[in-house]
Amino acid sequence: MRAKQSKPEISMATVYNCLDALVKCGVVRQVNVDRGATRLCLNMNEHAHFCCDDCGKVFDINLKDSSQVPEVDVIDKFEVRKIDIALHGRCTGTCADCGRKEAVE
Numbered sequence: 001m002r003a004k005q006s007k008p009e010i011s012m013a014t015v016y017n018c019l020d021a022l023v024k025c026g027v028v029r030q031v032n033v034d035r036g037a038t039r040l041c042l043n044m045n046e047h048a049h050f051c052c053d054d055c056g057k058v059f060d061i062n063l064k065d066s067s068q069v070p071e072v073d074v075i076d077k078f079e080v081r082k083i084d085i086a087l088h089g090r091c092t093g094t095c096a097d098c099g100r101k102e103a104v105e
Contacts, residue, residue: 048085055098
């Protein structure tokens with residue numbers, strides 16, 4: 001919608017095609033949290049995401065330095081290429097929206 005303000009002739013297909021190209025080129029990372037809208041993340045370092053169940057915001061969470069995949073039982077027939085980690089909870093004290101909810105409750 002912001003692109004339409006300065007370029008009213010731009011189509012949504014063009015926008016989505018450009019975003020898809022950025023993902024394929026490794027400039028941004030596509031993030032899907034639960035069944036919500038697809039998000040794009042500029043942080044290309046290995047990290048997890050914290051999803052606030054109250055306000056819906058998603059925050060980057062750094063992972064402790066590790067050059068290996070966390071220990072999981074993976075069947076020999078599978079090759080792990082990436083791991084998506086999403087933590088869920090409430091962002092109390094981090095987000096003005098959730099901070100307000102806590103003060104009202």
